[in-house]
Amino acid sequence: MHDIRLIRENPAAFDQGLQHRGLVPLSATLLGLDDARKVAVSAAQEAQERRNALSKEIGAAKKARDEARAEALMAEVASLKDTAPALEATGKEASDRLREALAEIPNTPGSDVPVGADEHGNVVRHHWGEPAAIPDPKQHFELAEAWRVGIGSAMDFDAAAKLSGSRFVVLRGQLARMERALGQFMLDLHTGEHGYTEVSPPLLVRDEAMFGTAQLPKFRDDQFAAGADHWLIPTAEVPLTNLVCDSILSEEELPLRFTALTPCFRAEAGAAGRDTRGMLRQHQFSKCELVSITTPETSAGEHERMLACAEAVLRKLELPYRVVTLCTGDMGFASRKTYDIEVWVPGQGTYREISSCSVCGDFQARRMEARYRPKEAKGPRYVHTLNGSGVAVGRALIAVLENYQQPDGSVVVPEVLRPYMGGLERIGG
Template sequence: MHDIKWIREEPNGLINALVRRGTDASEAQALVEGLIALDETRRSGIVRLEELQARRNAASKEIGAAKKAGENDRAEALMAEVGALKTDIPALEEQVKAAEAELHNRLAAIPNVPLDVVPEGKDEHDNVEIALVGQKIGFPFVPKQHFEIGEGLGQMDFEAAAKLSGARFVVLKNKLARLERAIGQFFIDTHTEEHGYMEVAPPVLVKDEAMFGTAQLPKFREDQFRAGEEFWLIPTAEVPLTNLVAQSILSEEELPLRFTALTPCFRAEAGSAGRDTRGMIRQHQFNKVELVSITTPEQSADEHERMLACAQAVLKKLGLHFRVVTLCTGDMGFASAKTYDIEVWLPGQNAFREISSCSTCTDFQARRMNARYRPAGAKAPRYLHTLNGSGVAVGRAMVAILENYQNEDGSVTVPDVLVPYMGGLTRIEKN
């Protein structure tokens, strides 16, 4: 959410940001000019409303004085004036409310401003690789994709899931079910015990306000799952974790706050028809460990780098080969000001695939949820900065483990760090 005062004072700032994100320059200028004109209508309406209210109050007092002075004609004229104002004021109040609502809706549909350091580009082809960790495994056989491995083990069942729920679901059985649980537990333990995040067990049903605060609503309504009239299923634990500070004023001494949660996540994948239809890459339901940081503006850049390092750490412990890319302006998420993606190597697909996305949202989400802090010694509160990242997606980590730790006989070696979580099991074999 953007500050209309900033837009009034620096309209070119938003115009340039929209152009960097791919909006046509003339469209961006028209959008900003429309915002400013609407805000002027709202502001002039407020001024006029205050004038009418002041006049109504003054005229009401004058009525009594006129009656005392025996000025009956003047008193009647004043009463007629007050009567007219009582009609005009509510009508003007409705006009102001309508202008405020329209301005709010328009502002809510505008994405965050990319930081100056974000590379410009149109899509994922313009993202910039900044790190390459580990090496590809040289298999003495043709590596299989994860679903071929899982189905070969007899422990990954898409047909059973389809009977229960339809496409983009999976039933994991036996040791693969335990492996999924082990991965999530390993991630959450590492982030709490080694990286200083506070574990949270949040609700997975949230209200409209929470989804608006983290910017899933209104723009991405079709990508979400509705649960009745009142709730949404969370697409990521970013939603409840970030909203823990909604409508709050924190003290600077409390910051930074670092939260983590292992939760199921639910996504409609409305815009991904025909993509990754086989396997576990793009599911309607999946588990993920989320990292959220709440900081001051001065801390947020360093906190972003720290969060990225934490997400990388669990992949390094798993011995996985991955790369880190900075997303370009055309590939960034709606609420993000800067995003790093971690892409893990999948030998069965012969490709890197995203397994984590770490973003700083600056004060964009904080403004939507009115989350602030009071700097030490200051009277006026400031908006917080919020950051979120995957630490990491459990299902995609399983995909990476199956493909990178597969053996020629169809079995899968359990990574060393997961052996204790697997009860000492070192190899997953066919049922």
């Protein structure tokens, strides 16, 4: 959420940020709404102040036994009392219009974000690892669908379709265990080596939580509603970040670092026809989320730290990847700057996103009213929020299957996962 006062102070910078995101300038429209709000609120306040002043005058008139004046003043008070609800309603409507307009506008990009219209404007930051030469590499579903486990395949999309429809999967046997192993490995790494606090959050959240992290109102169609009052979380970013909503922290408490391994649920409304085969784009998937709450002065450094924590997962799994700085036209709605980690998938012969690490500045904090009290400043300030995948478990599973595949159709278990797999060195085949 943007601060209308800051937009008023520097409308040109605000409009330039929106233009870099491919949007039209909006400062004039927003300032017009704010002017209308000020007029409406001022009219209501002036009417209330007039009523208060008249009450004193009525007392003085009665004390002076000027009944005629007292009657006239009381008639004016009655008239103001009759019009007050309408004035207050007008003020509220004007404030709501401004707030709704601000809620629909994405964050403005940082000055160091590359300017571009879409993914073609993204900038590769660095590579790690060398993709192995795999003769005639298979995609993950070609490998795992061939493994028979009981009544079906180890990766069974047909069984899932009977249960839930498209974009779901049933995993069986050693493959299901590997998915669990990946998630547990990530949690242990982030809590044991990276200093994150593990959280087991609710998977259902209210409108206010989804608004706070900016899934609502703009992306309502991408979410799964759960009854009239709740939503299934699209990512653990939502409950983890909202742990500090409506609060004032002390500076000594920051930074806060949370991690959670949860199922995530996305309608994928805008992804029709994309990645229809396999596990790359599912309605339900597991993800190990990272969230940080920091001061404004430390958020840039925390962003680099979070990226390194997510990279460590892939390095320990020995999966080749690259890091990309997203351009202005490809960033998420709440992001001020985003790094994507893209893992090599031999079956497609390309890199695919496995993590996004974003710094949001105070954009989410303003929506959540999340503040902190600085040691050496008067009054509270908004915190900065960051979030990242550390990493997406299903996509990590895809990457392991494809990068560790063998000529006989089996898959070698990465060494770091073997303790979580009961010592197994190979699965499938």
